[in-house]
Amino acid sequence: MASLPEGALMQRAAAGLAYAVIDHLGGAYGKRVVLLVGSGDNGGDALYAGALLARRGARVEAWLLSDRAHTGGVGALKAAGGIVSSGVISTGSITGDLVIDGIVGIGGKPGLRPEAEEALDVLAGVPVVAVDTPSGVCVDTGEVDGAHVTADLTVTFGTYKPCHLLDPAASACGKVQLVDIGLELPIPAIESLEAADVAALVPRPAPDGHKYTRGVVGLRVGSATYPGAALLAVAGANTGLAGMVRYVGTASEWVKRQHPEVVGDGQAQAWVVGSGSADGANSALAFARASGVPLVIDADSLRALNGPLGVPAILTPHAGELAALIREDRADIEARPLHYARLAAQRFEAVVLLKGRRTTIASPDPDTPVRVNTTGTSWLATAGSGDVLGGLIGSLLATGLAPIDAASAGAWLHGAAATLASAGGPVTASGVAAAIPAVIRSLPAVSS
Numbered sequence: 001m002a003s004l005p006e007g008a009l010m011q012r013a014a015a016g017l018a019y020a021v022i023d024h025l026g027g028a029y030g031k032r033v034v035l036l037v038g039s040g041d042n043g044g045d046a047l048y049a050g051a052l053l054a055r056r057g058a059r060v061e062a063w064l065l066s067d068r069a070h071t072g073g074v075g076a077l078k079a080a081g082g083i084v085s086s087g088v089i090s091t092g093s094i095t096g097d098l099v100i101d102g103i104v105g106i107g108g109k110p111g112l113r114p115e116a117e118e119a120l121d122v123l124a125g126v127p128v129v130a131v132d133t134p135s136g137v138c139v140d141t142g143e144v145d146g147a148h149v150t151a152d153l154t155v156t157f158g159t160y161k162p163c164h165l166l167d168p169a170a171s172a173c174g175k176v177q178l179v180d181i182g183l184e185l186p187i188p189a190i191e192s193l194e195a196a197d198v199a200a201l202v203p204r205p206a207p208d209g210h211k212y213t214r215g216v217v218g219l220r221v222g223s224a225t226y227p228g229a230a231l232l233a234v235a236g237a238n239t240g241l242a243g244m245v246r247y248v249g250t251a252s253e254w255v256k257r258q259h260p261e262v263v264g265d266g267q268a269q270a271w272v273v274g275s276g277s278a279d280g281a282n283s284a285l286a287f288a289r290a291s292g293v294p295l296v297i298d299a300d301s302l303r304a305l306n307g308p309l310g311v312p313a314i315l316t317p318h319a320g321e322l323a324a325l326i327r328e329d330r331a332d333i334e335a336r337p338l339h340y341a342r343l344a345a346q347r348f349e350a351v352v353l354l355k356g357r358r359t360t361i362a363s364p365d366p367d368t369p370v371r372v373n374t375t376g377t378s379w380l381a382t383a384g385s386g387d388v389l390g391g392l393i394g395s396l397l398a399t400g401l402a403p404i405d406a407a408s409a410g411a412w413l414h415g416a417a418a419t420l421a422s423a424g425g426p427v428t429a430s431g432v433a434a435a436i437p438a439v440i441r442s443l444p445a446v447s448s
Helices: 008-025 041-055 071-079 114-122 195-201 227-237 252-258 278-291 299-304 319-326 330-335 337-348 385-398 403-421 429-442
Strands: 032-037 059-064 083-086 098-102 128-131 153-157 175-179 216-220 244-247 270-273 295-297 313-315 351-354 360-362 370-372
Touching: 008 041, 008 098, 008 128, 008 153, 008 175, 032 041, 032 114, 041 059, 041 071, 041 098, 041 128, 059 071, 071 083, 195 403, 216 227, 216 278, 216 385, 227 244, 227 252, 227 385, 227 429, 270 278, 270 385, 278 295, 278 299, 295 385, 299 319, 299 385, 313 337, 313 403, 319 330, 319 337, 319 351, 330 337, 337 351, 337 360, 337 370, 351 403, 360 403, 370 403, 385 403, 385 429, 403 429
Parallel strands: 032 059, 032 098, 059 083, 098 128, 128 153, 153 175, 216 244, 216 270, 270 295, 295 313, 313 351
Antiparallel strands: 351 360, 360 370
8 A cells, every 4th residue: 555656546446336336237327326425435435436426427425424524535526516415314205226335444343323324224225335345244253243234235345355255244245346456465364265276176186096095085974863864975975086985884775775886894084974873973973083084073973072082173063063062052153153163163173164154164273264165055055965065075085185175175066066056946965966076077277
């Protein structure tokens, strides 16, 4: 910022915002746009964008919710023919095509002041574009505490912020559009994999490789009560990523019929335990832990944990399972997934994959960025999908990926497979597993 002329970044941001709004509206001419303007730079971005929209024929009106609105932006909007009002215009029926939320920026605290709440009430029902972040959410944690903006579109600058990735705030962002304004960025605390990142992580066989060098994943999952869990976990593991899949459990005959290439007991480079294990969950965990290899621990085996395992491990709870594991309230975990994923990772010295709409993956190493998975669809909320995920992550772990990479790449592939499988509507867990190889084949080529 110090190397650029004063105001250069704001002008870049305002231009990007204005063109995003024009694209969202399908044009500017004749549209009515209301700017909600606070005292920070986001208010300046909104005002300069409003000036550009006014020059394109939009009717732009700024409601100044602070007596410290950006002076240059106010002047630019007036010069372009825009209207500037102090406070909320609450008389008569308010109609408009769009509201631009420039109330507070990334330095704002959760919640909104009364005048901002009043403005949003007056404009209820009008689509909202948020500048950088929806006002009122906690930018750094993704938490929500009190009133906040719920946007249809959020236009952010330079890089995504934690609240764009982490729920519950991410749900308030709507679609997020990134505008590059030329920032040089440090290593982030939160990151999200994209297709090229996953392509670089997915293992590929060496020219002289064989089934053992490619990794052997073992599964001790399922039970007489839940044999389907074994079939689904094996389906997730048996996607061609590892060289061999072993299954040990009560569903062996079922597994052999559906997956004849799966073999029985023996050594493995990683074990998956817990899915549908019912009464055998504790013994499955004890066996796998004694093997000394990395583990994926899901469902019933999570209840057997009382501290660090002494081997590399990935825990895959949903909010209810994590609540029972760490004796916290489920609602609190859903409200603060970043906090509780980090807490559990530290407590158990394991990677914690906290499942949800935005799955959050934390390493026990506090210097390793937390990863948030953004692939998937609501159709993925179906019985057995977690079993598939556990098997898939186990196969990646067996190939030698670090636990944080196996967990995050697995979550990405799982979500992308669900999206692919649900293109025509509802999807089952079996359908998700079947779509995983196609997603892997569609990944971008990795340059040598």
